[in-house]
Amino acid sequence: MTTTEDPQTAPAVDPGPLIRLTIADCAAKVLHSAVTLGVFGALADGRPADSAELARRTGTHHRMLPDFLDALVGLGMLERTEDRYRNSLLAQTYLVPDSSSYLGGFVELTNETLYGTWGRLTEALRSGEPQHLDPDKGGFVGDRHKDPAKMKRFLAGLDAYSDRMGAELARRLDWGRHSSFLDLGGARGNLAAVLVEAHPHLKATCFDLERTRPLFTEHIGGLGLADRVAFAGGDFFDDPIPPADVVVLGHILHGFHTGRRRELLGRVFEAVRPGGTVLVYDRMIDDDRSDPERLLSSLHMRLVSPDGSEYRVADCRAWLREAGFTDGTAQPLLGTHTLVTAHKEAA
Numbered sequence: 001m002t003t004t005e006d007p008q009t010a011p012a013v014d015p016g017p018l019i020r021l022t023i024a025d026c027a028a029k030v031l032h033s034a035v036t037l038g039v040f041g042a043l044a045d046g047r048p049a050d051s052a053e054l055a056r057r058t059g060t061h062h063r064m065l066p067d068f069l070d071a072l073v074g075l076g077m078l079e080r081t082e083d084r085y086r087n088s089l090l091a092q093t094y095l096v097p098d099s100s101s102y103l104g105g106f107v108e109l110t111n112e113t114l115y116g117t118w119g120r121l122t123e124a125l126r127s128g129e130p131q132h133l134d135p136d137k138g139g140f141v142g143d144r145h146k147d148p149a150k151m152k153r154f155l156a157g158l159d160a161y162s163d164r165m166g167a168e169l170a171r172r173l174d175w176g177r178h179s180s181f182l183d184l185g186g187a188r189g190n191l192a193a194v195l196v197e198a199h200p201h202l203k204a205t206c207f208d209l210e211r212t213r214p215l216f217t218e219h220i221g222g223l224g225l226a227d228r229v230a231f232a233g234g235d236f237f238d239d240p241i242p243p244a245d246v247v248v249l250g251h252i253l254h255g256f257h258t259g260r261r262r263e264l265l266g267r268v269f270e271a272v273r274p275g276g277t278v279l280v281y282d283r284m285i286d287d288d289r290s291d292p293e294r295l296l297s298s299l300h301m302r303l304v305s306p307d308g309s310e311y312r313v314a315d316c317r318a319w320l321r322e323a324g325f326t327d328g329t330a331q332p333l334l335g336t337h338t339l340v341t342a343h344k345e346a347a
């Protein structure tokens with residue numbers, strides 16, 4: 001307030017939400033750094049540690065650590081008793097490396113691929129152009145397949161999601177009625193692996209670009225599932241899509257413009273056997289376009305791709321009906337996504 005302002009006429013609106021929003025990315029960055037530095041792994045065994053001990057365990061400098069660690073307490077990632085820290089239940093469940101519920105790969109993927117790109121949102125809004133990181137700095141989003149190590153990290157980050165997605169999908173559908181499924185754009189086959197583990201009678205195929213085959217072979221071989229999950233290499237717009245009782249499209253439609261989505265769903269309809277089912281999931285936008293998280297996700301797709309965006313649930317259902325499917329039931333999935341399930345009439 002300047003000295004000339006009258007406190008009686010100063011605005012009564014609390015600026016707190018504005019300030020918090022202004023610095024919201026600092027909180028995200030604290031989480032990203034904690035994962036990258038291995039803070040949660042360093043506390044995984046349950047032995048609390050003070051700041052000096054954590055500096056040793058994580059190879060960090062002491063100067064900033066107390067503020068960093070207490071910020072993590074405030075953000076719900078650590079707990080502090082006197083001067084010693086331990087993981088919160090949330091961090092212990094999802095951020096301890098090598099645990100089956102680990103989501104740190106997704107956090108790191110976010111740090112690596114989103115952070116710099118979002119720093120260019122203003123330019124993107126001015127030009128309408130997607131923004132990619134400088135390829136010389138190794139962060140070019142659209143080019144990651146050229147670097148196998150980067151591609152592997154990307155897919156491992158996606159697996160953090162597909163483990164949980166697979167477990168959910170395993171419960172959501174009456175898989176006993178079906179004998180085969182195809183994961184379209186199934187990457188290195190992780191979702192397919194989770195589903196065949198949950199329903200051993202299922203025969204699974206992962207369809208993805210031929211260049212993904214080596215990553216699939218390595219991952220599925222490592223899981224010991226090579227005889228239960230097959231790989232079909234091809235372009236889903238140009239090559240035949242193998243027939244299956246159930247076709248899954250996870251994080252696929254959001255990569256393309258509406259015309260391509262409709263075209264792809266038409267091809268999927270041909271691939272689904274009569275009496276079969278299609279499952280589509282993405283971070284779909286609520287029909288009122290009011291959920292900021294879904295809209296941020298959509299904006300992200302526009303930032304990293306020329307044609308991608310999230311889309312409304314109603315649009316997805318309309319495209320599925322247009323392709324020939326019936327129903328089109330929408331359900332929330334994992335609190336972050338929407339699952340739309342539609343059917344192809346029995347012959």
Ligand SMILES: C[S@@+](CC[C@H](N)C(=O)[O-])C[C@H]1O[C@@H](n2cnc3c(N)ncnc32)[C@H](O)[C@@H]1O
Nearest residue numbers: 158162185186187208209234235236237250251
């Ligand atoms: C965003 S990832 C989604 C992976 C996985 N479905 C998931 O949800 O974790 C998109 C996948 O689609 C594959 N893909 C993209 N365009 C494709 C095309 N034209 N034909 C076949 N696969 C494609 C990519 O290689 C990638 O594995």
